Structure formats: structure tokens, C-alpha cells
Amino acid sequence: MSTPSHPTGRTDPSHTDLLVVGGGPAGCAAARTAASVGMSSILIEPDVLCRNLYRIPALNNVLGGHTDGTALATAITAELHGTELCRIELGRYVTELRAHDDHVTATLDTGRHLSAPYAVVATGVGPRQPHDTPWITAPPDLTLPPLWRAGAEDAEGRTLLVLGGDRPIGTFLRAHPRVRTRLLVAYPAADDYKTEEIRDDPRVTLLPAEHLTLHPSDAPSATAELLDRTGTGHPLSADAAYLALGSAPTSPPGDLIRDPVGYCPPTAQHPRLIVAGDLRSPRYQRIQTALGSGSESALRAYYTTRDLPTGGTG
Structure with missing residues (x-):
């Protein structure tokens, strides 16, 4: 796939095929899956990739043989940094996320604007006090x-x-x-x-x-x-x-639709805003489901952008 560009042909660093907001397991899976089908992405994360995984001392429900969060986070981070079609914006957060008829715009804390046809929002949750x-x-x-x-x-x-x-x-x-x-x-x-x-x-x-x-x-x-x-x-x-009170959802300001406790149900959102991972609901807050939902979100953007059928074995 060609790099998005201005009408003049110059590369536009503020535009990409897919915006990914949040660098946890769901966001990283979205960016990696997008790259596997030729889509460029910009991943925006205010901290470090998979920051919450480093705090999990033991794992017993994740495929791949990882027995603690640090090992899994290290593997995911290395893979993302080696993904050429993914540009990672660390230390930045989204102050406003807007969905338009044909694209999504994310405003960063620096005032910069990024845009793409779709955005995967996977900002997850934080500890409840x-x-x-x-x-x-x-x-x-x-x-x-x-x-x-x-x-x-x-x-x-x-x-x-x-x-x-x-x-x-x-x-x-x-x-x-x-x-x-x-x-x-x-x-x-x-x-x-x-x-x-x-x-x-x-x-x-x-x-x-x-x-x-x-x-x-x-x-x-x-x-x-x-x-x-x-x-x-x-x-x-x-x-x-x-x-051990559980977590509260942490979604960026803008056009996301939130339920009474702050979660963002995927079916309630603008078609160009795709919610993945723990931000969807408290019912499926697992690493495995976050990875799966992130990958599925990227493929949804891929198929919809190209008006391709979702069936078959491709």
C-alpha cells in the first residue's frame, strides 16, 4: 500500500490509514494486524507500550508460554518497534477525538492534529479509588x-x-x-x-x-x-x-459515546470510531480478549475501507 500523501504527492506525516489510541495489548494488536494487511498506522500512547502488563507478576491464561506480564510486554514491545508500517508516538495523549463523515481527527496534547479514515480506541482502564x-x-x-x-x-x-x-x-x-x-x-x-x-x-x-x-x-x-x-x-x-476495586474506564474526550459508568460500547459508536480492549466493557477484561478485539478492530477498518466482503478464508 502506498503512503498517504497530499495532492502534490508529498508525504503527509499527519495522515495515516489507521489511528490507534492506546498502546496496551489491544492497541498493539490493532497496529500489528493493520501492518499485516498493508495498512500504515500511528499509535499514540502517553506512557510506555503495555505499561500495565509490567505490573502483572503471574500469568496463567495467555497463550505463548509467557508466565509473567513483563515477559509478555517485552515480546509485544519488541514486535511493535520492529513493525515498519507502525509509527509510535510515545509520551503523547489525545485531548480530543472527532469523527467526521470520511475521516477521524485526533488532537494531541502538543496541539498537533492527526487524521485517518478510522481510529481504533483502546485506552483501557485505570485503578478505581x-x-x-x-x-x-x-x-x-x-x-x-x-x-x-x-x-x-x-x-x-x-x-x-x-x-x-x-x-x-x-x-x-x-x-x-x-x-x-x-x-x-x-x-x-x-x-x-x-x-x-x-x-x-x-x-x-x-x-x-x-x-x-x-x-x-x-x-x-x-x-x-x-x-x-x-x-x-x-x-x-x-x-x-x-x-482490588476494579478499574474505571479512561477514554479520550470527544465523540465517543459512554455508558453511565464510563465504558464505550462498540455498537453505540460512530462508524469510524472502533473501540477495542478493556474500554468496551468490564465483562471481558482479559489479555487474550484484548488482543483479539484489537486485531478484529484493525481488520474491520481494512475491510470497510476497501468495501471487501468479510467472509471466506482470507
Whole structure:
């Protein structure tokens, strides 16, 4: 495929076949798949490629033999940097994303404008804090670290209060099978199904919660009052508190359509804005599904641009 150009024939560095917003697994898969069918792309990422993968100490549900996030992130990053048709814009973020009749325009934080016939938006999610969570009352300025930031030295011989029952708890336990720790896991009814994988670990005490009040503290230790689902109160104390509250979607401003909690359902979007990865929904937030949706998004742009049928074995 020829490089997009001005009518004069000069190469236009602000225009490409596909804009990819977000450099996680879904965005990287979109750019790599686009290149495999001859489409040029510009991938925009404010941090480093696959930044969240580096924080996953253990993997057990990803093909390819990778057993931790760092190994997978390193492999993906090397492949993207070796993809000639993909230009990577690191350290940049999109301040506005607009969909027009025949193209998409992305404005960067530098004021530059990039355009393409289609954009894959795969900006993913970020950690949810106590003040984002209706079943928790906490000091307004309180910010706690997610559990995936805790190492063996943070947990050994200590009791940790974990807010929420999200799946990083299971990842933490598998990554540190011999660490002697006690996790007090307070979680709402919406997280009941997520706790199945950790309930048999003797280091875990599950605390189904109706509400939890975190008390102010200047010390590393944490104290709280838990109201269980029978209406009974329980005082809690721990050496430290961590988060497993799940994530909040992080979409760029502009023409994306968001649901009441901030996710961007793919079927609700402008035809030229294709949402991939964790930004779609909390139901399929897995590395494997992100990779697949990113690849599918690039192929959707490819087939639609060329008005090709989507069937067959090509």
C-alpha cells in the first residue's frame, strides 16, 4: 500500500490509514494486524507500550508460554518497534477525538492534529479509588495503592486489608505462594463471583460487605468499620490497606459515546470510531480478549475501507 500523501504527492506525516489510541495489548494488536494487511498506522500512547502488563507478576491464561506480564510486554514491545508500517508516538495523549463523515481527527496534547479514515480506541482502564466507590466511605483525600503493587516484603508476616474482590487478588496469591500473610478481603455483592478462585486459600478471610467506613490514619496501619450484609458491624484493623476495586474506564474526550459508568460500547459508536480492549466493557477484561478485539478492530477498518466482503478464508 502506498503512503498517504497530499495532492502534490508529498508525504503527509499527519495522515495515516489507521489511528490507534492506546498502546496496551489491544492497541498493539490493532497496529500489528493493520501492518499485516498493508495498512500504515500511528499509535499514540502517553506512557510506555503495555505499561500495565509490567505490573502483572503471574500469568496463567495467555497463550505463548509467557508466565509473567513483563515477559509478555517485552515480546509485544519488541514486535511493535520492529513493525515498519507502525509509527509510535510515545509520551503523547489525545485531548480530543472527532469523527467526521470520511475521516477521524485526533488532537494531541502538543496541539498537533492527526487524521485517518478510522481510529481504533483502546485506552483501557485505570485503578478505581475508594472515593469512586459507593459502598465505601473514606476520607476525601485518601489514595491507596492497588494490590498488584505489593511485593512479598510488603505482605510477609502482615495482615492486609483488601478493599474489593477483583481478580488481582488471585494473581497476587499465585505470584507469592509461600508468603505468610493474612488478607482481609472486604467486598460488595457485585464481586461475589470474583472471589471463587481465592476462597479456598487459607491466607484469605472473605468479608461480604454492605458498607465499609475507613477511618482517617496518619500511620501505615488501617482501621475500618465493616457493616456486613445482615446489618451487623465489625471493627477491622490491619497493617496496611490495598485496593482490588476494579478499574474505571479512561477514554479520550470527544465523540465517543459512554455508558453511565464510563465504558464505550462498540455498537453505540460512530462508524469510524472502533473501540477495542478493556474500554468496551468490564465483562471481558482479559489479555487474550484484548488482543483479539484489537486485531478484529484493525481488520474491520481494512475491510470497510476497501468495501471487501468479510467472509471466506482470507
